[in-house]
Amino acid sequence: MSHTDIPAPITDDRIAVRRTSLADGRDLIYFDDADSTLPPERAVDERELAPRPPTAVMRQDALTGEWISFAAARQNRAFLPPAHLDPLAPQAPGNPSEIPSTYDVAVFENKSPSFGPELGLPDGEDDTAALAAYRSVGIERTRTSVGRCEVVCFSPDHEGSFGTQTPSRARTVIEAWAQRTAALSSLPGVQQVFPFENRGEAIGVTLQHPHGQIYSYPYVTPRTQRLLDSLDAYGPTLFADILERERTGERLLIAGEHWTAFVPFAARWPIEAHILPNRHVPDLAATTLEEREELSTLYLRLLRGVDALYDTPTPYIAAWHQAPVHERRDEVRLMLQLTSPRRAADKLKFLAGSEAAMGAWIGDVPPETQATALREAIEGVTL
Structure with missing residues (x-):
């Protein structure tokens, strides 16, 4: 393109x-x-x-x-x-x-x-x-x-x-x-x-x-290249099918008119949440004003819920995955991935041998358990 x-x-x-x-x-x-x-x-x-x-x-x-x-x-x-x-x-x-x-x-x-x-x-x-x-x-x-x-x-x-x-x-x-x-x-x-x-x-x-x-x-980043490989293996409806499952499942965090927040099925990190737009858009530039308006409060609710899990602010990386500029824009959907290494109030997950050397992740917290804790925290959030 x-x-x-x-x-x-x-x-x-x-x-x-x-x-x-x-x-x-x-x-x-x-x-x-x-x-x-x-x-x-x-x-x-x-x-x-x-x-x-x-x-x-x-x-x-x-x-x-x-x-x-x-x-x-x-x-x-x-x-x-x-x-x-x-x-x-x-x-x-x-x-x-x-x-x-x-x-x-x-x-x-x-x-x-x-x-x-x-x-x-x-x-x-x-x-x-x-x-x-x-x-x-x-x-x-x-x-x-x-x-x-x-x-x-x-x-x-x-x-x-x-x-x-x-x-x-x-x-x-x-x-x-x-x-x-x-x-x-x-x-x-x-x-x-x-x-x-x-x-x-x-x-x-x-x-x-x-x-x-x-x-x-x-260049197209390694993380996105692996996503493109998954689309090749699964088909162009990958994001839509994931969203349909998550909006009706036990890992759902927030279901908005335009956006959905959830804990992913195979969460790598002790705290991990994704936000997907409910319609297929490739990047933030393609969102409507109404979508941006809802995101401004839904995203705040998620972040404040994460901070409500513990008595001190939680470290995180908030990453907006967007479609490549020149390749496969029609198949890659915009996604926010929020990850934190915090696995307890005073403990962090460090990437050691299996994760750092082999890229083979070992999960510490079941995603469903993580989702329950996050939902309860988000329910107490005020803006």
């Missing part, structure tokens, strides 16, 4: 979008809440910044065919800074942060990206040829890590997560995800767009600030 075949996303006119640039030329986009009290003007980034690091290089693991991007500049990123030096807070005297103005939601290009800032395809390649090149296997193969990595700040506050936001703010973040998915999908050389949130030091978070990221890969 070419970029021109991807329909333009529906946008919410209540959420103002204000585009500008940082001092080194990186894109910065403000998304204002529908009920925002912020003025339209935004301050100019007047910092003197060093040139951006060169685009990283990928190496292929010939034993698996997988690509590994070596982005050495990421070694210099901030690590759990105090609030007064938060690089995602609005700029203030003594804190020359990444965002010059106060904001509701802000999206900007990562200063030290894993992919990009270079974009495009090698001479003589189109998207089909690029996909074939990434899937071929050879010894000591390299390719440039083209693409784009963006940071999505959910709030100007120093601490929190998506689940601590108001429904209005959650709706703004979802709008940002949808619009950026469409924009990033149109960039040359991008094959897949991945919005996600890492929450908690146990996951490896280096900033306490409530934020997520969007990676735009130059």
Whole structure:
């Protein structure tokens, strides 16, 4: 599928979008809440910044065919800074942060990206040829890590997560995800767009600030490639058949008009939940305004239910699996996968020999038991 075949996303006119640039030329986009009290003007980034690091290089693991991007500049990123030096807070005297103005939601290009800032395809390649090149296997193969990595700040506050936001703010973040998915999908050389949130030091978070990221890969990721293989083996109704089972089964968590949340049949992690749209859509850009509105509250209920399981916030990875840009968009359905290694109040699941070395998972908690606990926690949630 070419970029021109991807329909333009529906946008919410209540959420103002204000585009500008940082001092080194990186894109910065403000998304204002529908009920925002912020003025339209935004301050100019007047910092003197060093040139951006060169685009990283990928190496292929010939034993698996997988690509590994070596982005050495990421070694210099901030690590759990105090609030007064938060690089995602609005700029203030003594804190020359990444965002010059106060904001509701802000999206900007990562200063030290894993992919990009270079974009495009090698001479003589189109998207089909690029996909074939990434899937071929050879010894000591390299390719440039083209693409784009963006940071999505959910709030100007120093601490929190998506689940601590108001429904209005959650709706703004979802709008940002949808619009950026469409924009990033149109960039040359991008094959897949991945919005996600890492929450908690146990996951490896280096900033306490409530934020997520969007990676735009130059290849179809291994996880998605395995999904495509499953579709080949099962057929194009895979997602619809899973959803039909889960909406009437004992692992159901929340059944909405537009979305369904459930614990999957073969959950790998001690806490794992999926959200599927009730109609077949390939990515967030293809959702309607009504679907985004319901998601803003349903997703908050799920996240707050997860946090209600224990007395302290639960670490997690929230991953939006979206269809590849150029391949099989009509068969892959958008899906949110929420996973946490927390198996008890003071215990974490670590990936040891079987999982880490062989990819052979051993479950700790039966999915039905997990679903019962999550349903009870979600029932007590207020927004």
